Amino acid sequence: MGEEVSNKQIVLKNYVIDFPKESDMLLKKTIIKHKVPEDSLNSILVKNLYLSCDPYMRNRMSKREDSYIDSFTPDYPITGYGVATVVDSAHPNFKKGDLVWGITGREKYSLIKSPETIFKIQNMDVPLSYYTGILGMPGATAYFGFYEVCSPKKGETVFVSAASGAVGQLVGQFAKLSGCYVVGSAGSKEKVDLLKNKFGFDDAFNYKEEPDLNVTLKRYFRDGIDIYFENVGGKMLDAVLLNMKLRGRIAACGMISQYNLEQPEGVHNLFCLTTKRIRMEGFIVFDYYHNYSKFLETVLPKIKEGKITYIEYITEGLESAPAALIGLFSGCNVGKQVVVVAHE
Amino acid sequence: MGEEVSNKQIVLKNYVIDFPKESDMLLKKTIIKHKVPEDSLNSILVKNLYLSCDPYMRNRMSKREDSYIDSFTPDYPITGYGVATVVDSAHPNFKKGDLVWGITGREKYSLIKSPETIFKIQNMDVPLSYYTGILGMPGATAYFGFYEVCSPKKGETVFVSAASGAVGQLVGQFAKLSGCYVVGSAGSKEKVDLLKNKFGFDDAFNYKEEPDLNVTLKRYFRDGIDIYFENVGGKMLDAVLLNMKLRGRIAACGMISQYNLEQPEGVHNLFCLTTKRIRMEGFIVFDYYHNYSKFLETVLPKIKEGKITYIEYITEGLESAPAALIGLFSGCNVGKQVVVVAHE
Structure with missing residues (x-):
């Protein structure tokens, strides 16, 4: 059945009306199985490393009918792009130890049930956090x-x-x-x-x-x-x-x-x-993710040659995630806003 | 030097600020030579038959800097699309008796100095007024x-x-x-x-x-x-x-x-x-006039076969032109608004 480990999650407390506040989110302590459940076909369990803060997330914090993207669910972890390492996998394309980027939870560990927007990271000779930004x-x-x-x-x-x-x-x-x-x-x-x-x-x-x-x-x-x-x-x-x-x-x-x-x-x-x-x-x-590899082939060499630079604004710890997200709207961050959950 | 004939013109009295009124325009009686002046290379003199009333003309009635189209000049005839017959021509492409459509003046006779947006009418087996609308x-x-x-x-x-x-x-x-x-x-x-x-x-x-x-x-x-x-x-x-x-x-x-x-x-x-x-x-x-003939080849047969119908709202006489133009903005007209200046 798998060992249980403690988890920490940033959950949405309630739907946001106008300007979001830190208190619209809550740190919640839970526990999670350290293995993919046996009946969960194609799921992967990941340990989150870097979380991305992006403006579009604001739209998911409100209750909106007919939106282009689902609203977050109160009391559940906020989701968004991140970089993670695979802890356990029931999906043929991923195995333990793989580094991935894509849609994950704002939490220590995430069980990702349909990893359709999870990409395996093949190039590790750039900062991993880049996959929340310039390479993500x-x-x-x-x-x-x-x-x-x-x-x-x-x-x-x-x-x-x-x-x-x-x-x-x-x-x-x-x-x-x-x-x-x-x-x-x-x-x-x-x-x-x-x-x-x-x-x-x-x-x-x-x-x-x-x-x-x-x-x-x-x-x-x-x-x-x-x-x-x-x-x-x-x-x-x-x-x-x-x-x-x-x-x-x-x-x-x-x-x-x-x-x-x-x-x-x-x-x-x-x-x-x-x-x-x-x-x-x-x-x-x-709509363009099917061409992601073309993008990577163009941009990765330019980063390595120093022809493209990138600035990140990194805050430490899952606890900093609510403030980091809100900071986007007051313009606090200089460069791409990233939250480090764990370094490896 | 050519015989002089009386002309009637609808001129803009003053630039319009908000809703245009009939009194923003004026009927002016003038005289005009019944021949193209000898020194006017490429000019044509036309007798106007049908005048088109189009919403875009409102934008020319205001004094606008930096507009996509020139403002009308107060005290000069308002210009716009129309159907006309050539009275005299110094232009190699046009000769006396040709029927044409394009940018002309709101007046009995117009001297068109640069007939770049004048098209010769080749198909006369549809109502001529159609060249202010469905075929124009x-x-x-x-x-x-x-x-x-x-x-x-x-x-x-x-x-x-x-x-x-x-x-x-x-x-x-x-x-x-x-x-x-x-x-x-x-x-x-x-x-x-x-x-x-x-x-x-x-x-x-x-x-x-x-x-x-x-x-x-x-x-x-x-x-x-x-x-x-x-x-x-x-x-x-x-x-x-x-x-x-x-x-x-x-x-x-x-x-x-x-x-x-x-x-x-x-x-x-x-x-x-x-x-x-x-x-x-x-x-x-x-931007599409260079493909006008393609358009005509497609639409003309459909009109003749009765597969496309067209409704015009025709008022008689140059004197009705100001009211006809203003009527566009109060929605008086049902169908394409046309003014008849002369039937032939």
Whole structure:
């Protein structure tokens, strides 16, 4: 039947209405069998190492009918991307000792019953935590969103919002590798400095210090924007629409500025889509996972050659997970927010 | 030097701020030479027969910087699409007696100095006025917008707003010819009846009688909308976003509900673009005119075979042009609004 071990879990206490708080989550002590139950075909039991904090998780904290993604269940562990090591497996593709990344629980040990979004980690010569970010879901989001949705061409102008985040910092670097001019926005001087000095953006600004985003964008894009990689929504999108070029493309990746509002802000300048023949297209990385290996083959060498850099903001211990997740929405983190549960 | 004849013109009196009024336009009596001036290379002189009233013209009545289209000039004749007969020509492609359609003036006679958007009419076995509508700009808009931007597939569900207008009535018929299920919205019982009984829409509703457009759309599209042909913007777009299917497409053709507002309404549900992977794309028919003959070859036989019908709302006399144009925005016209200046 298997030995029982103590487990710790971060569970959702109740559905969140507006701005999430640490107290919406709870640390719960439980016990778990240290083996996959015998009747559980295809399950794997993992020990979690790194947990990813991603903006989309906010949408799962609310009770939403008809959402693109299931809501979390109160009193059950919050789930999300992470890196883990396999402790026991009833699945033919995984064996004890394998390192994996994918959807796991915010807990010490997770029994994953349908490991459809679990990928085996083959390359261990980069930090394992990278599989929560640059080599995981956010990295693939940046890669497929930029190359497949934005169709960049050399010499085009690119604007990225939330540019120092897990996705944004990569989009900017992909844009530079594609011969584009790229400007990013972020919410602090420190982040703006990173964009310019570490990630190689041509320019960057702190949106919190800009009273009129339309004027700001005109300053950085005198002839307009070809590609907008949209991570924030709301007022920024409205200002961008006024500054897009003819036949521009907007990849609607996320709208973090809107997730904590009960009623999203109104966007007024959509007629620009018509007058400028703009294509605005939403996408979700799930739809591109079948090409994950292509992404890895492109990006992994660039990391090893130092042509792409990545900044993580790591906090220690499962106990820090609620604050780390909430910090995304107040902009505390600089770079990809990761929580270490265990180092091995 | 050529004989002088009297001309009558509808000129813009002053730039319009919100809702246009008849008194924003003026009938002006002038004289015009009945020949193309000798030094005017490539000009043609036409006698106008039919004038088209189109929603986009509202945007030219305001003073707008940075618009996709030039503003009209106060005290000069308003320009727009029309059908005309060539009186004199200095252009190698046109000769006296040719029938043409394209951008002309709202006046009895127009001297067209650069006839780049003038097309010679080759098929005269349909009503000539059709070249202001089904065989002119609105027809090409419906055709290229639906087939090229929406990429329809048999069995898909299509929603068309302003569906009894010059463009909408055709989009609905193209959708039926493509094996789609199509519902249209319009602003009166009479228009709704036309959609259902004349144009073959599967269903139609009067948006003015619907207190909650989200609920309305759920009634007609239980499983959601694959294609939205957007003619109105604002609240309708917001409700449609909630009802789009995964990987739906929105062709942003126009947003007539917004043209008379100083600040367009806010659209709140844009995050649906991401969650449902929707492509929303603006387009303008100018970009497709090089394929006009392809359009004509497809649509002309269908008209002759009675497989496509078209309804026009014709008013008599240049004097009726201001009221006819304004009527578009109060929804007076049923079908394509045309003004007859002369019958031959």
